Amino acid sequence: MTLRPEKQNMKERILETADRLFYLRGIRAVGVDTIAAEVGISKRTLYNHFPSKDELIATYLQGRFNKAPPSDKPPIEQILGTFDRLERGFASKGFRGCPFVNAVAELGSEDKSVKKIAIAFKESRRIWFRDLLLKLDVPDPEGLATQLTLLVDGSIAQDLVRDDPSMARAAKEAARVLLGNAGVGTGGRDRGDTSKPAKKRSSSRRTRRPPEL
Amino acid sequence: MTLRPEKQNMKERILETADRLFYLRGIRAVGVDTIAAEVGISKRTLYNHFPSKDELIATYLQGRFNKAPPSDKPPIEQILGTFDRLERGFASKGFRGCPFVNAVAELGSEDKSVKKIAIAFKESRRIWFRDLLLKLDVPDPEGLATQLTLLVDGSIAQDLVRDDPSMARAAKEAARVLLGNAGVGTGGRDRGDTSKPAKKRSSSRRTRRPPEL
DNA sequence: CCTTGATTACACCGATCTGTGTAATTAGGC
DNA sequence: GCCTAATTACACAGATCGGTGTAATCAAGG
Numbered sequence: 001m002t003l004r005p006e007k008q009n010m011k012e013r014i015l016e017t018a019d020r021l022f023y024l025r026g027i028r029a030v031g032v033d034t035i036a037a038e039v040g041i042s043k044r045t046l047y048n049h050f051p052s053k054d055e056l057i058a059t060y061l062q063g064r065f066n067k068a069p070p071s072d073k074p075p076i077e078q079i080l081g082t083f084d085r086l087e088r089g090f091a092s093k094g095f096r097g098c099p100f101v102n103a104v105a106e107l108g109s110e111d112k113s114v115k116k117i118a119i120a121f122k123e124s125r126r127i128w129f130r131d132l133l134l135k136l137d138v139p140d141p142e143g144l145a146t147q148l149t150l151l152v153d154g155s156i157a158q159d160l161v162r163d164d165p166s167m168a169r170a171a172k173e174a175a176r177v178l179l180g181n182a183g184v185g186t187g188g189r190d191r192g193d194t195s196k197p198a199k200k201r202s203s204s205r206r207t208r209r210p211p212e213l
Numbered sequence: 214m215t216l217r218p219e220k221q222n223m224k225e226r227i228l229e230t231a232d233r234l235f236y237l238r239g240i241r242a243v244g245v246d247t248i249a250a251e252v253g254i255s256k257r258t259l260y261n262h263f264p265s266k267d268e269l270i271a272t273y274l275q276g277r278f279n280k281a282p283p284s285d286k287p288p289i290e291q292i293l294g295t296f297d298r299l300e301r302g303f304a305s306k307g308f309r310g311c312p313f314v315n316a317v318a319e320l321g322s323e324d325k326s327v328k329k330i331a332i333a334f335k336e337s338r339r340i341w342f343r344d345l346l347l348k349l350d351v352p353d354p355e356g357l358a359t360q361l362t363l364l365v366d367g368s369i370a371q372d373l374v375r376d377d378p379s380m381a382r383a384a385k386e387a388a389r390v391l392l393g394n395a396g397v398g399t400g401g402r403d404r405g406d407t408s409k410p411a412k413k414r415s416s417s418r419r420t421r422r423p424p425e426l
Numbered sequence: 427c428c429t430t431g432a433t434t435a436c437a438c439c440g441a442t443c444t445g446t447g448t449a450a451t452t453a454g455g456c
Numbered sequence: 457g458c459c460t461a462a463t464t465a466c467a468c469a470g471a472t473c474g475g476t477g478t479a480a481t482c483a484a485g486g
Contacts (some may be wrong), residue, residue, distance in 0.1 A: 100322040102318040154367030161331040174360040
């Protein structure tokens with residue numbers, strides 16, 4: 001059953017090329033002919049592996065859904081490290097925004113399956129933040145996790161249009177402030193003692209529901 | 214020289230329809246035939262007013278570049294009010310993300326003019342924040358303004374995929390924390406005295422360059 | 427060697443795209 | 457009423473789109 005080496009993973013090869021082109025140039029901007037030509041195969045072969053372009057798009061987005069590997073580093077480092085990885089991603093040449101946001105922006109609200117994948121991805125990242133925040137015992141892990149995702153997606157959008165990787169650093173600084181406000185020492189503040197600095201000080205730390213000035 | 218009423222602002226009529234369709238369905242997804250049909254004119258007439266679709270796209274984006282009207286309200290209210298307006302926008306049925314981010318996502322890095330307009334828009338909002346922050350005499354108006362734009366764009370992206378207007382509120386809460394950290398009372402914190410509460414306390418307020426944990 | 431399945435080249439379909447050419451029609455200003 | 461300019465309908469060009477049908481070729485396993 002062993003095919004010749006270069007065609008061993010035909011489906012993966014197609015998917016890799018589709019991923020690259022879809023992400024870099026946009027989904028609507030890339031035709032199946034272009035993908036087939038780039039892979040070096042006939043269009044017929046492509047359609048023997050994917051019944052339609054929509055299926056290829058869905059598989060492409062599914063493939064972008066890489067969950068973060070479990071880490072044993074302290075939660076605070078994992079959270080802030082997210083923005084470091086983000087900055088490295090921005091600085092890399094191939095970065096062009098969030099594939100899920102781009103897909104929703106391109107394909108409109110018509111395509112329900114695309115939107116479902118995008119929502120699932122965004123939510124998974126929020127949950128990832130939340131679970132780390134739970135270990136830190138912050139007052140409102142749900143809300144703070146949402147706020148962190150805002151910083152992530154905000155910096156991604158800003159970098160997409162500005163090509164400015166420093167947006168990730170700005171997001172990190174903001175994240176540090178939000179974490180500090182929640183009673184978490186981030187190692188970047190006044191005193192460097194990161195050793196559990198008095199969490200949950202009565203209620204004044206929490207960003208309470210404000211009286212809507 | 215007065216044309217008959219319904220055709221008095223032909224160019225504007227075309228532009229309004231193009232704006233609506235481009236924004237709601239996407240730029241690539243809408244053809245000039247569709248626009249002309251929707252306006253109720255012939256395709257030839259459309260091309261008599263716009264030499265190409267690219268020109269129409271550029272004009273569409275230029276038209277989205279509406280600078281905020283000057284306000285005499287306190288800066289802090291203007292800043293936080295941004296997120297209230299954002300939330301109302303999210304809740305309105307026609308909202309579909311940031312037209313500039315969407316355009317860049319759709320058209321790729323090929324179209325330089327589109328990207329330039331998008332950058333100009335993003336920067337104008339940052340400057341708007343910064344100028345308000347200057348009046349508040351915060352330690353780092355430039356950096357804080359950038360952070361606020363991250364919250365704005367983050368909530369827009371999140372709402373685009375989640376259809377959840379509460380993202381604007383989450384952004385507002387985060388903005389409140391960031392402003393509070395900069396020494397600005399936002400009316401939602403412990404003591405309600407918004408009367409210039411000890412700005413610029415030596416250096417410990419500032420989110421300093423952290424030692425990169 | 428022969429069978430089997432994958433891949434190939436290639437033509438083709440109908441639809442859609444941006445953009446143009448043209449001649450007829452319409453309406454306003456003088 | 458006449459001139460001018462805008463708008464109209466409509467055909468058409470040339471390209472690209474997603475997708476299919478077909479027959480030949482190729483390679484691997486028995």
